[in-house]
Amino acid sequence: MRVLVTGSAGFIGFHIARRLIADGHLVVGFDGMTPYYDVTLKERRHAILAKSNGFRAKIGLLEDKAALDEAVADFRPDVIIHLAAQAGVRYSLEHPEAYVSANLDGMFNLLEAARQAAVKHLLIASTSSVYGANSKMPFRETDRTDWPITLYAATKKAGEAMSHSYAHLWKLPTTCFRFFTVYGPWGRPDMAPIKFTTAIDEGRPIEVYGEGKMRRDFTYIDDLVEAVIRLIDAVPEAGKPVLAEGVEDSLSPAGPWRVVNIGGGQPVWLMPFIETIERHLGKKAEMIMLPMQKGDVTETFADASLLTALTGFTPKTTVEEGVKALVKWYRKEVRSLGA
Template structure:
């Protein structure tokens, strides 16, 4: 069975991906810096659960520590690398942009160097729907131009895509970038809307609703997301001899074994409907604090996930109400509320 190195395994998505791969018999080594961007206890609990599997080992290491990172990778000898670790969060990038520069640019460069040195079968890396920036034509397609990022976080992720393409071209490194769309679900991050809303509502605190709720998001359930990543591991991009070989629906590069894939539910949900669904699940009414649009936010995201379906036969489809119910059940259990 393949050996997979995953960065960010104590994180929300990395934890779920590692758990899925371990259940399928993969050997997984996780790397995580356990940064204090949010509750480290939540991260440690995720790792504790993964460490119950014999197929999982882990190293606490910063992405910026090139020597240690390379030492760990050389010892593990991965067939596949899935790079998920990053300084996340759109709003935090307004407060501390340097953290994004160091983690997302320098850290990702270190991962690219390791993938090149070890000549892995497939490098998969996380990007974000935020790279679509000011684009207004929806649903977003992977072939759309993404030259108008609205936050430094989005800019670093767009830079990651460009960096990865250059390595793929220069060294023949098969690379898949995936753009995530508003991921939610059990074991989610405390800075994400669903976590914040449920926590506040259970404690009778008001919730902040930006742009007076006139916002739309393509909410993607985390288990659907990692199923998509798992299937993309086997969809290894190949270099084409001629651009004519590329199907019109494909984002495959004409000059590199490199592809970008959206992973989204392909359904935009109005923020106010999202809040209504949370109220219905909790049996509580939210105290709504309507606010103006926050700097760097976009009014809507919506994925065209045709390429994911073409490559894997799979399409995320968890209804947002079902996903919210699963999150609330986990939240009540984890926090004993």
């Protein structure tokens, strides 16, 4: 199978591309290498992928329609996994224009390229942030997502809606998946798991927002990859919803389009998560307790029943196991290099 992965130098894209290569598929990675965080980390991820003959990198921005069209036309992918985006909730408060260009203009270009290529399945990364001010727990795919509280969430919600229109108009089979606080080796340095691990190890204080009174449905990267790989074969078909007791399918009545949560449905309080990092590092954290930041939510909690019904898989890695693996990687790849 030929798979185009956008955002292949990013945290999640790297892991998904590596798994696809290991499974014997041909992968083209399309990435803009933007400096949202240290580009060196992105280059190291791509260098690992480039060791395989099954991988080829194409450097370009989603906003560059000609470059994206060329990459898709040259490769002729069977499947596109679209992970590239301007990420980060807090960054959207300071640089909103980056989200409009990458997540809206870029999404349009990606949809056009996928339409022209007539791919068998388009898979698009969304986020649990689209649930916004929705307080109903756990979050189910059929819940309302009309109250985004950051521009980041609004652009990801818009991307879901844009892809639905293409699925309807052009019969383009599309699955959007909503990620829930993904963490693990090679993770983004701007996210709490890596930030906390690095600061605690270096003896620097960590900033704990909401005074630690927050819960997150932490999803270990290997679980997320397994879910995405299995969803490739779960191609949505109009008029053929999942028929399983207790499962509400998000399949559209207007086309081959579906949205799926990827989370374990086991939210963990932030303070025990920090304590787990402390235990595996063998060091105590110095904490600066701060109020909730604008754009944050107090809790994320996935209903994973649709994912399980579609794939037979539910994320199951415990925080204890996941943090242990994260710290092991950190000691080998970050601390040892002085990065």
